[in-house]
Amino acid sequence: MTEKKQANRYAVVDLEATSSSSYAKIIQIGIVIVEAGQIVDTYATDINPYEKLDVHIRELTGITDQQLAVAPDFSQVAKEIYDLLEGTIFVAHNVSFDANLLAEALFFEGYELRTPRVDTVELAQLFFPTLDKYSLVNLAQDLDLELEQAHTAISDATATAKLLLKIQEKIQQLPKQTVGQILTFADQLLYESRLVIDEIYPTLSNYLPDDIINVNGLCLKKIADQQPTRYLSKNVARNLALLELDERPQQLAFAEIVEKRLLEEQERVHFIQAQAGIGKTYGYLLPLIAQGDKPLLVIVPTKVLQQQILENEGRKLSEVFHISIASIKSSRHYIKLDTFWRTLERSDDNRLLNRYKMHLLVWLCETETGDMDELKQKQRYQSYFDELQHDGHCTSQSLFGEWDFWNRAQKTAQTSQLVLTNHAYFLEHLRHTNWMKERVLVIDEAQKFMLAAEEYASQELSISDCQALLQSKLDRSKEVLETRLLEACYFELQHLIEQFQTQGKRELTAGDLALLKQNLAELDDIDFWDWVALLEQDREYWLEERRLQEQRSLFLRAGQVDMLDVARFLPYTKIFCISATLEISKRVNVADLLGFHEVTHDCLPSTEKSNQLIIYPRHLPDLVSMNKVEHARFICQQINGLIQLRRPILVLLTSIQLLLEVSNQLEEMGISHLAQHKHGQEMSIKRRFEKGEVAVLLGTGAFWEGADFASQPELIQVIPRLPFENPQDRFVKKVNRRLKAEGKNPFYDYHLPIMMLKLKQAIGRSNRSAQQKSCVLLLDNRLIEKQYGQQIQHFLETGYQTEQLSRNTATERIKRFFEGN
Secondary structure, eight states: OOOOOOOEEEEEEEEEESSSSSOOEEEEEEEEEETEEEEEEEEEEOOOSSSSSOOHHHHHHHHHHHHTSSSSHHHHHHHHHHHHHHEEEETTTTTHHHHHHHHHHTTTTTOOOOOOOEEEEHHHHHHSSOOOOSHHHHHHHHHHHOOOTTTTTHHHHHHHHHHHHHHHHHHHOOOOOHHHHHHHHGSSSTTTTTTHHHHHGSSSSSOOOOOEEEETTEEOOOOOOOOOOOOOOOOOOHHHTTOOOOOOOHHHHHHHHHHHHHHHOOOOOEEEEEETTTTTHHHHHHHHHHHHOOOOOESSSSSHHHHHHIIIHHHHHHHHHOOOOEEOGGGGBBOOHHHHHHHHSSSOOHHHHHHHHHHHHHHHTOOOOBBGGGOSOOGGGGGHHHBOOOOOOTTTTTGGGGGOOOHHHHHHHOSSSEEEEEHHHHHHHHGGGGGGGGGGEEEEGGGGGHHHHHHOOOOEEEEEHHHHHHHHHHOOOHHHHHHHHHHHHHHHHHHHHHHHHHOOEEOOOHHHHHHHHHHHHHOOOOOGGHHHHHHHSSSSEEEEEEEEETTEEEEEEOSSOOOGGGGGOEEEEEEEEEOOOOEEEEBBBBHHHOOOOEEEEEEEOOOEEEEEEEEEEEOOOTTTTTTEEEEEEEHHHHHHHHHHTTEEEEEEOOOHHHHHHHHHHHHHTTTTOTTTSSOOOHHHHHHHHHHHSSSEEETTTHHHHTOOSSSSSSSEEEEEEEOOOOOOOOOHHHHHHHHHHHHHHHHHIIIIHHHHHHHHHHHHHHHHHHTOEEEEEETTTHHSTTTTTTHHHHHHHEEEEEEEOOOGGOOOOHHHHHOOO
């Protein structure tokens, strides 16, 4: 009879110390013993360090000098601690700090601690691959670890012990084959963390769980069967009640307009404008799904907003009404299983890369989409994930065929009642995807669709790739004429690069490219025909620099001289264009700019919101005269003053460079914050901000127009600069040319109204329900000192509570607003 292997005995340890340095002294010890999947013993004691604690440590832990003054010396408890740890596996959250500090303290008392070590940080990252953060506080929230008193030793040790049990439970739920594959890479884990996996592996069943399938050696999650759809009521209010949502009068009025336009027999494009915060998404989804005889395609400007709708409205509609929903993105977001399978077969020396192989093996047992955006830690080894990106092709030789995630996404989208995607993906695939054209189309944030169409209509070619090809051909060239032409082409491209780097020259004329065009045409090489085709068109040209992986690359881009006629891209019988910003001014609207002629216009009147206050202080510094560093310093001073109010602060900036400078200065000031373009993907940092991880979030781009902040009951929003478009932007120049040709004033008929509407959108990010209170602080001196500032003030006063006051009194006024005075 086989003797049963004795279960590992784990000692889960947490220390509190006088600092985080190697010279720290222990002030508190918590030990929790875990054996056979249960907590079997606990130990806790304070330790007298014989020195005063720093204020930071006292505030962090709640431990006082008086408390430690009567605590035992470490020497008095050393044997008791050593006896408890002997024969165990030492476990901690970031094990190096706790194990090294305790081992050193025991060593000086004559005890040598030689226990194996397990790090729960790395194991949590491995077995819970889709979480945003892996600090103990974050894991306690995400995994319900009941961390009662963070930064006290026994409380942290107990939470870490519960985390260890969660990890063991997760391993037990995985297929034995997956765990076996993980063990082939497990020596890449820190210390002896693989011991946790080794213990459980022999106990696992050889049979696959019911929801898992083995496809050519990879265990994948089966797709759950779609439940029969529950028909929605024709009454939107009843559907809202079934979704457990409150009725909002403006939302119901909006839904009535959508329903009325849907039932029209005449084929027209329907433009519907309504202010932010009324629940427009449900306002169009519910009537279009309930009343329509065709499936629905909703396109939004950003992937952030796409994901937000999927996680909020999409999830609720799926749970309550069993609506089949697909969210589709570019193929590069999906993992290519054939490529991943090949990387498992090869030997890689990089520890982090091998850890991500394990990470992905776990994730494939959980994901139904294969969308790598579900993984929040990719940036630590981005090049590996770039290698795994799907290329949009799946051949008959593929090992994974019907299980290929990209193919599955396409098939799911064809049959789903509701498909979500973004403007860019829609434009790129419209001509080649017939199922898109058989749906009712909703263009959400329609004013952004013009810019997406312009981007789509432009073309680009990599200058560095072209230079590499030219150099390769030069190395092999034996003909004098060919060599001279290749050298001339290389020289022309290098000249463009040097002008860009030394003079900042971005805009290019036909003359700038004439010699390059002539030499490439004479070369008549098939490898350069795409360059010849690009240069022979009557287009405007410019240079654009972008970061690709670890390098910055320069591209030659070409776009149409005149504005694109967007309407011709859209062969639909039913189109709804939805936004808070369709009527730009009395003389300009989005329908005209998009090129639609047979249209309807509906505008829901705005109502003043008493739960939001907009403040624009007097006597602000002149923005135009400030450089980036000075402007950032001013913004940081305002943020520092607002932190004392203890409310979350959302700062919306118009420049990435300014955002990064503000972030750097906040770090120097010791102010914790999250910054877009620096601390992770938009949705990830948004979730962390909403969880209360930090008080300050810096955002730009998507945060102005798509990301809703509905979870915080109170929110301060800082807008340091009015969001005018860049006058040097190519699209802006096209609009200017067109409006001037039509006898209109570009600034007063388009750019000023567009800025005000963008400002209105931004203000709406922090006012998503009547229960939420928010205060918006506008810090642009032009609002008061420029002549057009009066128009902006009047625009704001028609829909909001506004106050103009001294800069010194703004913080106090915000405090009184939240206190209800």
